[in-house]
Amino acid sequence: MRWFAICAALSPIASASALPIQPSTPTWTVDEVLAIPEVTGVGLAHDGQSFAYILRIADIEKDRPAFELHILDLTNRRDRIVIRSTWIELVRPMPGKASWSFLADLGDGVQLYAFDNSGRVSPLVVNGDTILTGNADGAEVGYTFTGPLRIGVAFYDWSPDGQHLFYSIVRPGRFERRTRIDDEVVGAGLNRRPAPPVSVEFFHRKIGGEPIRIATAQGTDKVARFLGGLPVWHADSVDFGLQTGDRGHLRMTRYRWTFGDRAAVPLANAAPQPAGSLARGPQGGLLSVEWVGEVRHLLEHRSDGTSIDYGPTSLSISDPRSTGNWSAPGGSFTITAVRLAEAARYALLRIDRSGRTRLIQGAESLRHCDFSPDLAQGVCVNEGLTRPPRFVAVSARDGRITPIRSVSPRHDAIAPLRSEARTLTNRYGFKFRTFILYPRGFRPGKRYPAIIVNHGNDADERFAAPDMQWNYPVQVLAERGYVVALVNEPYASQSRILQAANDSWTGCDGKTAPSEVRRLIWLNAVESFRSIIAALDAESLIDPGRLGIAGYSYGSQLTNVAVTQTNLFKAASSGDGGYLEPAAYRSRRCGYGAIYGGPPSDPLAYPDYVAFAPSFRARFVSAAMLQQLAEPWEGAIDFHQALEAAGVPSEMSLYPGETSASDETHLFHIPSNQRAAMQENIAWFDFWLRDIEPPIGSDDARRSRWNALRDKHQP
């Protein structure tokens, strides 16, 4: 490949860049966090000369997210923006051409377009019958984490030879005016903004031919709606999946659409667990990592029902945070995106037909990769917890990684914070991974206030990943003199017992007792917090009297359990949660059955709620509790009211949507909200851990409100 020769000849670019950077010595501020661009899609042109990618950025002026579609010319490292839009996703190279396809809203809702290297854009599939998606009145819940959006085309994929297109469109569903019964009533109450019915239609189109509808599914079918049916191509057919059942684990049934027969036939073999994508091995079978005895093995399941065992592995594949799977021509080897659980970083795994496997990895992560059709060379995003993302060339032959160009020179210009990754073992005997960010100008021997930021297992070698740090600006907190520990819970893949507890929780199989489910999941994470605090205290790095904890979503559960089951923390910020409270039982019976053994009104289950539901333990809390919300979750309100009743300082803040007809999303998407929420977290921890009064700003009442909370509750 010509461009590889050119890349290999390049000197490492590190932070060198021709683009203007910040003057003087930039440090982390909330605005710098807000300005971090996120690569959300990549596509290497089949001629290998250029690389298209999507950047999600915050449009500060319009106070909304924006997307840019870039082309990076690999022959000269020049980068240009092809399109800006409120939505761009799924950029993919057009097989055999120096052009790409992508989904974007260019004014007619989200449709499928093609563009070539000259930047010319043309529509490929347009469905005028769009649906509104987002956290808004009249909108389907689409998990796009942006403002309300109109969607026509939802997903597409090219056959490897480029001769077939598989795609799905969404349509307004027919509202069936009928009385709903029992569990349907529970379902009707699930969303704050009741969603209209939506249908999903799968199409196959041979290039030059007419589209043929393959299947229709309801919008509630997650495999169809959000995973695009997880297509897998064969020479004369394409396999796709539809959701089966809804209890616990997501399941699917696979179908084969044969181009000649024009029929979708269910496949007899067991379907894999739906995930971010499906990965294939060199024998053409689907890859999976499964327990064999007490050890996890990498397996390939061929369509004839036989399997190949590539031996023990600690990797995970098909992690939604890093997907990708490429097959070399002739099936000599495949490359698959993988995650290293203990190291908490992302890499690539090459699997040869011979059975040999080899990791392609750097010191930090490789994500957002794409390879040329011959797999000789690829391009990835290389990033780490303190390394801003950059594009690198990756050799599938020898694993060599060569820098191409920075994604954000502005952030390269900030001197990296001192960081450190550790794997510790907690008192329950389970290993967990932690990343420590040191305060700027850290002086050994000085004890710093410290904040634990947690969200299950999202702390890893990614740069300011929004799903990890949410509205907790860990970089700014470190600049302000906090030790920040990004702590993962013990990873489930280290132990069959942990795996079983998680399966009991998500699949309510009843195999793990409620008290053990609680111990192995939430209390296990909290024990990990205790362990890292003990370690950092023993090193005289932190002041154990000034500890905070923050986490959103699943991390809010861990935060709420941490403050109700330990007295380690003096302040907490729990984001957009409420799970574990009795309030959610009615719609979460499977998981709550696993955690508590029954409904809160069951006298036999009630002691389990008393023992564990955060609001029932409010009187044991010593941390001032801030709950930032995208929606007025019942569980969050209940916890707040219980804390208030127990005399514990507590505040809820609900961040607004664009209008009264829409809400902020679980991952905040409105830049002014993100900024305000980050500032509120800083002010909250400063107030409770360092006695710094909140700045007089837009919210004049905050200072007096917090002072009143402190005065009222101070012993």
Next chain:
Amino acid sequence: MRWFAICAALSPIASASALPIQPSTPTWTVDEVLAIPEVTGVGLAHDGQSFAYILRIADIEKDRPAFELHILDLTNRRDRIVIRSTWIELVRPMPGKASWSFLADLGDGVQLYAFDNSGRVSPLVVNGDTILTGNADGAEVGYTFTGPLRIGVAFYDWSPDGQHLFYSIVRPGRFERRTRIDDEVVGAGLNRRPAPPVSVEFFHRKIGGEPIRIATAQGTDKVARFLGGLPVWHADSVDFGLQTGDRGHLRMTRYRWTFGDRAAVPLANAAPQPAGSLARGPQGGLLSVEWVGEVRHLLEHRSDGTSIDYGPTSLSISDPRSTGNWSAPGGSFTITAVRLAEAARYALLRIDRSGRTRLIQGAESLRHCDFSPDLAQGVCVNEGLTRPPRFVAVSARDGRITPIRSVSPRHDAIAPLRSEARTLTNRYGFKFRTFILYPRGFRPGKRYPAIIVNHGNDADERFAAPDMQWNYPVQVLAERGYVVALVNEPYASQSRILQAANDSWTGCDGKTAPSEVRRLIWLNAVESFRSIIAALDAESLIDPGRLGIAGYSYGSQLTNVAVTQTNLFKAASSGDGGYLEPAAYRSRRCGYGAIYGGPPSDPLAYPDYVAFAPSFRARFVSAAMLQQLAEPWEGAIDFHQALEAAGVPSEMSLYPGETSASDETHLFHIPSNQRAAMQENIAWFDFWLRDIEPPIGSDDARRSRWNALRDKHQP
């Protein structure tokens, strides 16, 4: 008055009518119940010649409510329809003219119009900046109990001399994009369909002059938005109120707008409790019924701060089910709509300046009255539990009541069911009023299955009042062979202790202990059910092994308490409720504090929940429970799930709105839903009390579902 002479000369019309009636001997069917027209507004022209009224009917073809504005010519008893619309309300005579004003949606949203006896309609106030109101996405919650509606003008009133118009308009409010804190977050989660902000503006217009804006309030101000500010006219000013505070009882501050000054000045005197309307006495002061020692007295509070005591009374005034207040010229006497608590019927009270008071009443109720300006003569609707409504002439002089014309000849044609009213004293020593409907063809000595229908104190001498019988077609149940007892709870006005318990509940004043609040309110009603059952059993009228109970809203609370605290009932239908369950604590802290003493997560309050919250007592229930819902209320779902877990037959049915963007309303408004819900109730009681399988109809699954419930739960 000329028309009075004519009316007085008329023979009673009873069921005689020129309109076509049902062939053969009509009996009560669900369709007959659905066809009952409801008078919702009246206005007697100032010349006394004609009477305008509004009828709400079910438009079966369009499957929605419809409104008709009629003029009844009192000189010849001819009736004609002036306008049909999706919304008409507040018809009022134009002072000094043979014409009326009214609010209606004639295509431009709800605006203020005038029409004269010729039927010519002309706009008076039009506000093009309408708001959407109803139980729908993007709509303000307007309690109109119809489909989504656009509203421009919300309320109006004429000064007695007709020279001044007071009115309010609603406008889309400005959405304030700000973070909401603590209790505001609770408020944001209150409604299933989040409502946009709305503002209310009050205007004064002198006839021939320009409108002047008097005040602006938020749409959350219930006094401003729904009570129109409760205007009271004086010669040179008008008083109106705005809501003050929000905790417990609705309170208001009164303002005086003086026409000359053009200024609204707060009034120093204590404002009365907001109610459906304000009534004035012959001295020009506001009337109220208040406790004086252990007895209730009728008082008139003059604006100089002094009061007149008209002595002890058992009446209530300003009951929203019957409003109206008229002053004779020169202030010689006033007439006020009243309710007789023990008799559970409506009448008029004449209060003379001399201090003498006199009831104007018939055997049944007088409601929807209007009087000529000299109060010499009035027209009312006369109706009773089994008497279809008819218009009657009422003499303020001697209280004579003379029939004018039937409202619904179709229902006159159905032979009235045998009925009976009783006042009993329950075991707690409190009196309550009950109405018994006997089965058609009742045979003494035979024991019938029986159903109690309850809704607090809504059982009274009104004809098929929707707020009482909801989707429980008591007439059809009686036709089918059930004894139906419409049972009121003990009326609060009989005892200061009862009044205090209710005040503690609604105002959370802490003066009545939680266990007493529960005993004096819900358990007191349930004791009343027990008493009437015992009485009817003693008379061999009912079969105590085949008892059902039904109630919606507050009646659903009583129903749920009845089945969890007694084993009297074998089947129950609990409509659109869920209050008393822990789920509602977060938004109902005042009332729940009174009932339970604290949040369900408070270990000191928890035993009170165990003792009383229906879901906590699910294992004691012996009645099969149907819950019909307009919205998926959390408490209803929790109760259902608790019953299921306890092995008690339970079903929820959620009735749909017009589209996926709207819901059915608390009082059902969609005729097809009303019909289906009535049929479901009949089938439910037939199934559990009489072993009759549900008909195979639109819901094919019902029969097998109910059979499965019975088979699964049969001991």
